[in-house]
Amino acid sequence: xxxxxCGKTVLARGPCAEVTRCTCGHIHLAMGPVTIRVEEEVLxxxxxxxxxxxxxxxxxxxxxxxxxxxxxxxxxxxPNMGGWKQ
Numbered sequence: 139x140x141x142x143x144c145g146k147t148v149l150a151r152g153p154c155a156e157v158t159r160c161t162c163g164h165i166h167l168a169m170g171p172v173t174i175r176v177e178e179e180v181l182x183x184x185x186x187x188x189x190x191x192x193x194x195x196x197x198x199x200x201x202x203x204x205x206x207x208x209x210x211x212x213x214x215x216x217p218n219m220g221g222w223k224q
Contacts, residue, residue, distance in 0.1 A: 154169060163177075165177065
């Protein structure tokens with residue numbers, strides 16, 4: 139029906155992205171002008187992939203970590219993104 143969309147609850151919001159859960163069950167990952175709608179399992183897989191990429195990036199830059207567990211991204215660090223480019 140026109141005008142009756144899903145209600146969204148914000149799960150996380152940072153300087154570069156926002157994650158919301160829709161009442162229909164989908165997760166919306168918004169980054170700048172792009173929004174990706176995924177299932178919860180896919181969001182978890184994306185998160186693990188990003189954590190692994192950050193870990194490998196730190197290793198490649200010589201800033202490897204001693205622990206094997208990835209840390210949460212964006213919790214206490216605000217990246218200098220420089221804005222979106224199109």
